[in-house]
Amino acid sequence: MSGPNALQVLAGYSPDDRGEDALALAALVTRGAGASLAVAHVHPPPWPAHGPGRVDAEWVAYLRSQADEALAQAAERLGGLAVPRERVTVRAHPHRGSGRGLAEVAREVGAGLIVIGSAPRGRRGRIAIGSTADQLLHGSPVPVMLAPRGYAGHAPGRLERLTIAYWRRRDVAGPLLAAAEFAGTLGLPMRLVTLVLRPPGLAARFQTAGGVLERQVAQADEDLREAAGFLGGGAPVERLTSVGTGIDKALGTVDMLPGEVLACHSSHDAPLRRVFLGESSGKIVRAAPCPVLVLPRGAGPAAAGAAGPPGGESPG
Incomplete structure (x- = not known):
C-alpha cells in the first residue's frame, strides 16, 4: 500500500524493553502494509524556573539530548528490522502524560494507528x-495496538491472521468493517471468535444451566454466521465459538498463530470515535497471548454507515 492514502503508523518509543516491543510490532505492520512509520518519544516538559515564563536552560538541553539519543537508537533498531529509512520519521514531544502526548502526535502526523508496548510489570x-496504555485506551482518537511483554525477543517474521473478538451489539458494524479494512491493508485472513462464558462452580452441573449454555452457543454460532455474511465478498471468514468459565479460560482454548493479532472493540459506552476499554475488552487485552488491536467506538470506513449485523448487547 503506497500513495497519499497509505497507512501512517505511530510507535511510542522509550529506550527500554517496552520500546523495543513496540518497534518490533510496528515494524511488522509497516512492512506488511507498506506504511509510513513515525516514532515518537514523549518526554516531560521543562519546568519554569526563576520566575514566570523562564525555564532552566540546562534542564531543557538535557531533555533534548535524552530524546535525541532515544530516537537515534530507535532509528538504528528499525534498520535492523528491515524498515526502509525513507519510510521512517522521528520526533520528540513534550507532555506530562505519555499516552496523551502520543494522542497529540497522532493527530499532528495523521496517524491511523498507535503502537505501544506493555507496561514492564506484566x-x-x-x-x-x-x-501510557491507560491514557490511550480511554481516549485515543485512532486504533491502538499493544505488544505483549517480551514480543521483540520472539517476534514472527510476519503477521499471519487477524482474529476479531466478536459480540453482536447495536454499534458493531463500524468496528467490524474497520477491522476488515485493517486486515485487507495487511493482506491478512480474518477469523471471528465469540467467547461464551459458562457459569462457574455447581451451577454449571444443573441441567437448566446446561440448556441455557447450549442456547447461548447456538445463538453465538448464528451471530457469527451473520457477521461473516455481512463482511462477505472476499475470502471465507473462519468462525469459532469458544466456551470457558471466564474470558481468560475461554480465550485460552483458542489456537493462536505465531503471527496472530487479536482485535476487540471499545465499550459501547465510549464517546463516539474514541477508544474506551470496557470490562470485557480489558479482560481480553490482559488474557491475550498475542498483540491486541483496540478499535474506537464507531470506527470504520465510509461504508460503515451501511446496515450492519442485527443489533444486540455485548457483555463489555
Whole structure:
C-alpha cells in the first residue's frame, strides 16, 4: 500500500524493553502494509524556573539530548528490522502524560494507528496496562495496538491472521468493517471468535444451566454466521465459538498463530470515535497471548454507515 492514502503508523518509543516491543510490532505492520512509520518519544516538559515564563536552560538541553539519543537508537533498531529509512520519521514531544502526548502526535502526523508496548510489570507474553496504555485506551482518537511483554525477543517474521473478538451489539458494524479494512491493508485472513462464558462452580452441573449454555452457543454460532455474511465478498471468514468459565479460560482454548493479532472493540459506552476499554475488552487485552488491536467506538470506513449485523448487547 503506497500513495497519499497509505497507512501512517505511530510507535511510542522509550529506550527500554517496552520500546523495543513496540518497534518490533510496528515494524511488522509497516512492512506488511507498506506504511509510513513515525516514532515518537514523549518526554516531560521543562519546568519554569526563576520566575514566570523562564525555564532552566540546562534542564531543557538535557531533555533534548535524552530524546535525541532515544530516537537515534530507535532509528538504528528499525534498520535492523528491515524498515526502509525513507519510510521512517522521528520526533520528540513534550507532555506530562505519555499516552496523551502520543494522542497529540497522532493527530499532528495523521496517524491511523498507535503502537505501544506493555507496561514492564506484566507477565512475559501478556499485556499489562500501565499509565501510557491507560491514557490511550480511554481516549485515543485512532486504533491502538499493544505488544505483549517480551514480543521483540520472539517476534514472527510476519503477521499471519487477524482474529476479531466478536459480540453482536447495536454499534458493531463500524468496528467490524474497520477491522476488515485493517486486515485487507495487511493482506491478512480474518477469523471471528465469540467467547461464551459458562457459569462457574455447581451451577454449571444443573441441567437448566446446561440448556441455557447450549442456547447461548447456538445463538453465538448464528451471530457469527451473520457477521461473516455481512463482511462477505472476499475470502471465507473462519468462525469459532469458544466456551470457558471466564474470558481468560475461554480465550485460552483458542489456537493462536505465531503471527496472530487479536482485535476487540471499545465499550459501547465510549464517546463516539474514541477508544474506551470496557470490562470485557480489558479482560481480553490482559488474557491475550498475542498483540491486541483496540478499535474506537464507531470506527470504520465510509461504508460503515451501511446496515450492519442485527443489533444486540455485548457483555463489555
